[in-house]
Amino acid sequence: MAKQPPKREETLGGTIVHRLPFPGELTPETLQWLKALQPILIEQDYSITYLHSYAQDSPWFAGLTNKVLLGNREASGEYTYATPRGHGMYDGAETDWVELPQEGQVHAFTVCYFGSEEFLPETPYVLALIEFEGADTLLLTRLIGLDASEASLDWIGMKVQAKFLRNAKLKPTDVYFVPA
Amino acid sequence: MRPVYAISGGVSKFAKARPDKTFPAIVKEAYDYAISDIGLDHRAFISLVDGSVCSYFSDHFARQLMAGIMIQDYLGLCPKPSHRVEGGGATGGLCFQEAWKSIASGHMDVCLAYGFEMMSHVETWKGNEFIALASDISFDYPVGGFYSGYYAMMVTRHMKEFGTTTEQLDHVAVKNYRNAYHNPYSQKRHRITLEDVRNAPMVAWPLTRLDICVMSDGAAATILCSEEGLQKLEAAGATIPRPLVKVTGIGRGTDAMRMSDRPHLGYETFMRDYATPQEQASDDTRAYYQHLWEHGTRYPGIHSFRAGRTAGNMAYKKAGIADPLHELDFVELHDAYTSSEVQTYEDLGLCRYGEGGPFAASGKAFMPGVDYGLDLPDAPECPVNPSGGLIACGHPVGATGLMQNVFAIWQLQGTISKHFNDPTLQVANARRGATHSHAGTGTYVTVTILENED
Structure with missing residues (x-):
């Protein structure tokens, strides 16, 4: 039998209150009493939709929808970025697009058992940084197809292969990696 | 100035x-x-x-x-x-x-x-989301943005690269929580054990809830x-x-927002641009680093913070510090994670890169006079986070770096006993201390040296 949590989960939400206890008559004594009042906490909703532009990095996302993994290379050809970058860190010039190999190896990883609210339903999930032959920087991605409960440092250095979502969402998770 | x-x-x-x-x-x-x-x-x-x-x-x-x-x-x-x-x-x-x-x-x-x-x-998980927005929202956040996850990736690499162990991380948690037991300002005052750290709920492998500040x-x-x-x-x-x-030195450094963009520099560049003067001057240390590079280490990669090393070197130069471990009486550093404290020992030159794990478990960063329930091989040399650090004091972000400086001022005034109503955490004869404040995955780092005029 699963172990019960030691306390009830705290959640927002509750009863709408129309009037709170308050002195019926304002006197010097009752005005002083107001300093002992517990703070009033209310909920405020806030949501917003952003129109986010991938701007100069857009071709990378277009590549994913076509099962192509792109990177950027400095104009000198001496430094290649596995995560898109419009201008070179070293030469300061506009970078060129290059195709990256679809196989790489795990540089570092973790298994997230908790996460930001948006990703809580997906826990546990594996985050990994991937290194590619011919690229000088890494790519952050999801690693799929491993048993999260068997996490081991031996996963570092593992050969992995890119997979692409058939129905792209135009997010960096349109590409993910599995053991090769 | x-x-x-x-x-x-x-x-x-x-x-x-x-x-x-x-x-x-x-x-x-x-x-x-x-x-x-x-x-x-x-x-x-x-x-x-x-x-x-x-x-x-x-x-x-x-x-x-x-x-x-x-x-x-x-x-x-x-x-x-x-x-x-x-x-x-x-x-x-x-x-x-x-x-x-x-x-x-x-x-x-x-x-x-x-x-x-x-x-x-x-709520906590929405808070994690807000914090994760301090990572690239095109390429990092949507993959599963979670700072504990980012730091866990750093430590898996540190472990693989240098042989760092979770038990060494546990020593940091025990030290900081037990220090905080004597600090009335701290949010968490627990006499935890190494086993408690490892048995706490896993957050991002291998970091548990007790490896992470609140x-x-x-x-x-x-x-x-x-x-x-x-x-x-x-x-x-x-x-x-x-x-x-008196504030006798300040230093700052920066690094790329995306961990994936961090360079992987060669030995010569590291020794020229990032090694401390003490490291550059030591035949033994040069040989040690050469050996690391021959076995694949590159700098800073994701296991080290060159922003922290840059800030430290800059502040030490201004304050005339050549041997931080022996010339600083204490350090209050940004331990959002036990692992980042280990990484920062190295950035601040308290030990060499790759030796942060053994340093954590050595006892050199512990306070004298505090019962840790541990059998430590070395005597305290430079207490790190005598206040309990972020892990135990808490991390209300905009206040944290100032809190560290307040505690440093009190240490150097010799007034910890007055402010804490407990003399245990007063570093004896504290003359010079450093505070270290750190952002993101190592994007902005400050180091400040404070000294008393005794």
Whole structure:
């Protein structure tokens, strides 16, 4: 039998209150009493939709929808970025697009058992940084197809292969990696 | 540049939630403590302070833009000059250094640095989401943005590269929690064991809940002044504790927002641009690093923070420090994670890169006189996070770097016993200390050296 949590989960939400206890008559004594009042906490909703532009990095996302993994290379050809970058860190010039190999190896990883609210339903999930032959920087991605409960440092250095979502969402998770 | 003195500070009790007061009123607690500690009332201080710098990280948590001016107003500081600084987790350290600049440049004689964060207005997992927005929102956040995950990736690489163990990380947690047991300002005061750390709920493998600092509500404030400011304050009746505490060096560094973009530099570049003078001068250390590079180590990769090394080297040079482990009496560093404390030992030159794990378990960074329940091989040499650090004190982001400097001021004044009602955490004969404030995945880092004039 699963172990019960030691306390009830705290959640927002509750009863709408129309009037709170308050002195019926304002006197010097009752005005002083107001300093002992517990703070009033209310909920405020806030949501917003952003129109986010991938701007100069857009071709990378277009590549994913076509099962192509792109990177950027400095104009000198001496430094290649596995995560898109419009201008070179070293030469300061506009970078060129290059195709990256679809196989790489795990540089570092973790298994997230908790996460930001948006990703809580997906826990546990594996985050990994991937290194590619011919690229000088890494790519952050999801690693799929491993048993999260068997996490081991031996996963570092593992050969992995890119997979692409058939129905792209135009997010960096349109590409993910599995053991090769 | 003129000499700059850090003469007083105050910290609100850090707590998971402070619904009893608004953020300006919580900053006021820290401010009131700082001015009363030098024997001034509000009217006397306000007549002499030239301006302020305000520190808070996120507009999302309070959902209040221009929160800084609300504090300036609430404290009665209008119309004196002020500005807000923001640099992620290093915001407090940047704020302190901006106040230093105001004094050192001659722009002000007395400057107040204050900061806060109110992280309880949203649930923990929404808070994690806000914090994760401090990663690239095109390429990092949507993959599963979670700072504990980012730091866990760093430590898996550190473990693979250097053989660091989780037991070594556990030593950091035990040290900091047990130190905090004697610090009444800390949010968590537990006498935990190594086993407790490992058996705590896993958050991001291999980091458990006890490897990671918590979100907090809180505020801190410090007062900095020039020699002229000191004279003015004392002429107005202030009692400034002696020995005076002087800021003798500041340093800052930066690195790429995306961990994936961090360079992987060769041995020659590392030795030329990043090695400490002590490392450069040692045949043994050069050979040690050459061996690491021959076996695949590159710098900084994701296992090290070149922003921290850059900030440390810069601050040490200004303060004339050549051997940090033996020339610093204590360090208050940004231990958002046990693993980042281990990484930072190396960045700050307390040990060599790759030796942070053994250093953590050696005892050199522990306090004398505190019962850790551990059999440590070495005697304390340079206590790190004698206050309990972020892991135990909490991390209300905009206040954190200032809190570290307040604790450093008290250490150097020799007044820890007075402020903590407990002498245990006073570093004996503390003459010189460092504070270290750190943002993002190592994007902004500040190091500040404070010394007393004994």
